[in-house]
Amino acid sequence: MSATIRIDPTRCRGHAICAVFFSSGIELDQWGYGKIIDVELQDERALKRARRAANACPNGALVVEEALA
Amino acid sequence: MSTPVSIRPRGNPLSLGRLAQDIAREARAAQSEGIVADPLMPVGDSDAAERGVGRALVGPVGSLGTVLLSGPTAGGGPADLELHLARWGALAVDTATILDVLDSSEIDGRGGGGFPLRRKVDAARAAGHPLVIVNASESEPASRKDATLCTLRPHLVLDGAALVAKALGTSDVVVHMHRGSGMAGPLRAAIEQRKAAGFAAADSLSPDQSHTVVDPAWRLSEGPDRYVSGESSAVASSVEGGEARPYFTTSPLAVHGPSGRPTVVSNVETLAHLAVAVRLGGDVWRAFGSDDAPGTRLVTLTGAVAEPGLVVEASGPVTLGDLLQAGGLDHPPAAVLVGGFGGTWVDGADAWSTPFSRPGLSDVGAGPGCGMVGVLPPGACGLAETARIVAYLAGESAGQCGSCVSGLPRLAAALGDLARGRMRRRGVRKTASIADEIFGSGACGHPDAVVRLVRSALDVFAGDVEAHLDGGPCAGAELAPVFMVPGPRRIDSSGGGWK
Ligand code: SF4
Ligand code: SF4
Numbered sequence: 138m139s140a141t142i143r144i145d146p147t148r149c150r151g152h153a154i155c156a157v158f159f160s161s162g163i164e165l166d167q168w169g170y171g172k173i174i175d176v177e178l179q180d181e182r183a184l185k186r187a188r189r190a191a192n193a194c195p196n197g198a199l200v201v202e203e204a205l206a
Numbered sequence: 207m208s209t210p211v212s213i214r215p216r217g218n219p220l221s222l223g224r225l226a227q228d229i230a231r232e233a234r235a236a237q238s239e240g241i242v243a244d245p246l247m248p249v250g251d252s253d254a255a256e257r258g259v260g261r262a263l264v265g266p267v268g269s270l271g272t273v274l275l276s277g278p279t280a281g282g283g284p285a286d287l288e289l290h291l292a293r294w295g296a297l298a299v300d301t302a303t304i305l306d307v308l309d310s311s312e313i314d315g316r317g318g319g320g321f322p323l324r325r326k327v328d329a330a331r332a333a334g335h336p337l338v339i340v341n342a343s344e345s346e347p348a349s350r351k352d353a354t355l356c357t358l359r360p361h362l363v364l365d366g367a368a369l370v371a372k373a374l375g376t377s378d379v380v381v382h383m384h385r386g387s388g389m390a391g392p393l394r395a396a397i398e399q400r401k402a403a404g405f406a407a408a409d410s411l412s413p414d415q416s417h418t419v420v421d422p423a424w425r426l427s428e429g430p431d432r433y434v435s436g437e438s439s440a441v442a443s444s445v446e447g448g449e450a451r452p453y454f455t456t457s458p459l460a461v462h463g464p465s466g467r468p469t470v471v472s473n474v475e476t477l478a479h480l481a482v483a484v485r486l487g488g489d490v491w492r493a494f495g496s497d498d499a500p501g502t503r504l505v506t507l508t509g510a511v512a513e514p515g516l517v518v519e520a521s522g523p524v525t526l527g528d529l530l531q532a533g534g535l536d537h538p539p540a541a542v543l544v545g546g547f548g549g550t551w552v553d554g555a556d557a558w559s560t561p562f563s564r565p566g567l568s569d570v571g572a573g574p575g576c577g578m579v580g581v582l583p584p585g586a587c588g589l590a591e592t593a594r595i596v597a598y599l600a601g602e603s604a605g606q607c608g609s610c611v612s613g614l615p616r617l618a619a620a621l622g623d624l625a626r627g628r629m630r631r632r633g634v635r636k637t638a639s640i641a642d643e644i645f646g647s648g649a650c651g652h653p654d655a656v657v658r659l660v661r662s663a664l665d666v667f668a669g670d671v672e673a674h675l676d677g678g679p680c681a682g683a684e685l686a687p688v689f690m691v692p693g694p695r696r697i698d699s700s701g702g703g704w705k
Contacts (some may be wrong), residue, residue, distance in 0.1 A: 145454035147649045166643050172609035185387035200456055 139204040140178040142170050155199060159183075159190035171198070180202045184191035209684040232465065236513075262522035264505075266531040266622065267358055267654040272492055273477050273502045273520040274355065274362060281356070284392050287399040290361035297365055297419040298482050305375045310488030313480055313502055317341055317436070318546065318575045320564060322351050325482065327373050329460035330468035336374045337463060338422070339445055339471040340367045342393070345436030346546040346576045347598075347692050348399060351504035352474050354517040356389040359478065360396035364424075366477025367485055368405075370470060371422040375413060378447050379422040379590075397424045430704055433602035436472035437650050440604070449704035451604040452650035463546050475577075496523035498561035503577060507533040509543065510583035527558035529579050541582040541666050543689070545575025547595045547597030548655030551662040571662060580689055587682030589670050591689055593621035594665040598691040599656050604704075610653045615642040617660055624671065626677030634671060637662065 142162060151169040162183060166172050178184045184203070191199035263271030268279030275295055277285050285293070308324040323557070339542050340418040342364065342506045344352035356363055367379050381387045396420040400406070405421035429444035437452045438459055444450035445466045453464070462467025479501050483491035492500040502521040511537075512534030520529060525543060538554040550572035552560065560570050567573050582588055600614035620637040623629040641657045648654070664671060673680055 143456065145649065146609070146647060147454050149608055151608055166609055167640075168608055168649065170611040170612075170647070172647065202456065 138178075138181060138184065140184050140187070141176050141202050142173055142178055142191070143176060143200045144173050145198045146170070148196045150195075150196050150198075152195055153163045154195065155190040158193050158196060159186040162187060163190060188194075218558055220442060237450070239366070244450075246336075246628055262524040262527050262528045262585060264518050264520045264524060266516060266518050267354065271521055273482055273521065274359060274475070274504065275517075275519045276674065277359070279435075280354075280358065284396070285359055285361065285395070287361060288404055290359075290643055294362075294365075294481075294485055297369070297481070297484065298417040298547065299369070299419060300417050301373055301375075301414040301545055304369050304480075304484060307483050307488040307491075308373070309478070309489045311479075311483040312474060313483060314486075314500075314564075315473055316479070316577065317438075318346075318439070320573070322601075323370075323476055324470060325473065326470045327370060327462040329458055330374055330470045333461060336376045336378075336460075336470060337445075337465075338367060338371050338374065338376060338379045338469040339438075340379065340381040340474060340477060341391050341436065341438065341441050341471050342381055342387070342474045343436035343441055344384065344387065344576075345433045346548070346578055347433075347690065348508040348515070348580060349546060349576045349578045350515050351506050351517045352530070353387060353389055355382075355474055355478055355504065357392045360392050361400075361473045361522070362481045363402065363418075364393075364396055364421075364476035366474075366479070367472075368421055369480055370472065370477065372413065372419055374400050374468075377420075379423040380425045380427050382427045382441050382445050384435065385428040386431055387428075390426055394426060397426075407469075425583040430606075431598065432704070434604045434650060434652050435704075436700060437652070437653035439650065441471055442469050444705070451606060451704050452648075452652070454649040456675035461576045469539060469599040477612060483610075494521045496561070497561060498565045499574075503562070503574065504576045505529055505562075505579055507579055507581075509580035510539065510586070511535065519601050524558045524562045525558065525566075526552070526562055526579065529562060530558070530581065532534075533579070533581060535581065539581045540584045540586065541588050543578070543580035543582065544572040546578045546655075547691070548652070548659060549573075549575045549578065550658055551582075551592070553666050554582070555703070556582075571658075571665075582688055585682050586681050586685060586688050587625065587670065588663060588667040589674060590625040590679070590683040591620070591687065592659065592667075593625040594661060594691045595689060596621045596656060600650070601657075603652060604650070607648045607653075609644050609647040613647075614656055616640050617644070617656060621660065621663075624674055625679065625683055627674045627683075629675060631675055634675070 149171050155171050156163045156165050164172050187201050191201050241489045265271050268276045311322045342356050347352045371379050400421050427445050429450040435450035440450045443464045459469045485660050495501045502519050505518050507516045518532050538558045541554050542552045542557040552572050561565050598617040598620040603610045641660050644653045645657045
């Protein structure tokens with residue numbers, strides 16, 4: 138599996154919802170903006186959580202990309 | 207200085223292009239006449255002779271040893287098409303050769319990024335219908351090299367753009383600059399000269415095989431004069447009618463620009479080097495530099511130098527000390543700001559012998575950036591200078607990314623406190639932690655550049671930091687600024703002003 142998660146900092150408004158859904162992969166900086174811990178998603182579990190976080194972000198600021206095959 | 211000028215490029219002159227021979231002949235003539243003083247400044251020596259590579263040469267427009275800037279001096283005005291062709295000859299090259307030269311020369315981006323031009327061209331070639339953007343948006347307030355090049359040697363820039371367009375099989379080229387930069391006039395005049403000379407006329411051969419380099423359909427475009435507006439995604443966005451602010455990209459612009467087209471954004475100096483390298487051959491072009499820094503390099507000298515804003519061209523194995531000598535210094539200054547306002551402080555004594563190459567500068571934590579070299583004289587306060595620069599850069603945030611918007615003003619305030627002697631030891635630690643938090647968090651490299659600047663200041667001026675903590679500001683903090691920072695600019699709160 139090869140998948141990545143990134144955050145579009147121009148869209149993030151610091152709602153912090155993502156960190157609730159994917160606490161092992163996203164932390165918040167001292168102003169409450171999302172911060173990706175590791176761009177590479179290590180396993181299916183992480184990918185699933187990352188997708189959930191991306192869907193939950195009200196600003197569509199999270200980008201999850203999966204390499205084909 | 208009594209050391210003779212060495213002649214470069216070395217090797218068999220018969221194997222060189224016409225202009226290279228000219229340059230070698232000029233250097234020989236100068237040597238036989240014993241001309242080693244103005245306008246040519248032979249500087250440095252180091253181990254160059256041992257390695258058999260030429261001596262380092264640093265000189266202003268029109269001086270011996272210059273390549274891009276060879277020809278008339280600054281007072282002589284722009285090199286028009288006639289002069290340009292007399293000096294360099296017409297372009298006659300097929301696509302395969304352009305790609306070969308991009309490969310063998312390894313021309314790197316000279317706007318600050320340092321990204322190899324070949325890689326951008328390859329990425330864009332793989333996709334359809336590319337756009338070429340000539341980036342003349344010189345954003346660093348103290349840098350003058352792009353303006354100098356576009357004003358005095360516009361045809362080299364345009365040649366380079368025509369070559370990239372040919373390699374990509376496109377005729378769409380936009381030259382983009384800051385509004386009010388003064389570059390539009392000379393560039394427009396140069397384009398008119400080329401049109402009048404029939405540069406846009408195609409021949410009947412297939413474009414790839416033909417050796418004719420047809421001028422593309424030039425378009426000039428201007429955007430707001432803001433610091434971050436020179437960043438490539440901001441430039442591409444501005445050219446496509448959007449805001450001149452960086453945006454978040456998931457794939458390189460050369461693959462997928464703002465309108466979906468592969469978009470190659472290249473600095474004007476980079477393109478001018480390509481125009482030269484294609485004529486001289488990639489290897490000869492490389493030989494004008496050093497192993498670590500192929501080709502020549504344009505540098506703007508600023509701060510406490512003889513002539514702030516002087517643009518020089520450096521060839522050979524140049525050290526920062528060589529550049530400083532060209533600025534009139536005969537011994538190391540207090541510190542040197544390398545690469546721009548968004549650059550890095552280097553201790554003056556360390557700087558003197560540091561090679562002005564990517565690896566050499568990286569050993570002292572710096573990089574060539576936009577090629578600005580700024581001198582902090584003894585007695586001046588590096589912390590006060592840094593505070594002013596950081597305040598300026600914080601005000602130049604594009605206001606999009608949370609940590610850039612929230613973090614940079616805090617960094618600026620902290621540096622201001624430190625410079626004024628209003629900070630305690632705890633504050634220094636906090637400043638460092640804000641810097642750590644901001645690093646890598648933006649859609650563009652702006653916050654990272656500020657963080658590097660601040661970290662280098664805390665390091666190079668560590669002694670001053672202690673003094674400011676213990677006993678308030680130093681005497682230097684009260685002096686007039688060495689680096690002139692543009693005043694604050696207001697962008698209306700509705701987010702306007704970016705078009
Ligand atoms: S949920 Fe979206 S807006 Fe909120 S912190 Fe996460 S990425 Fe930013
Ligand atoms: S990091 Fe700062 S300057 Fe860069 S895009 Fe974001 S807000 Fe703009």
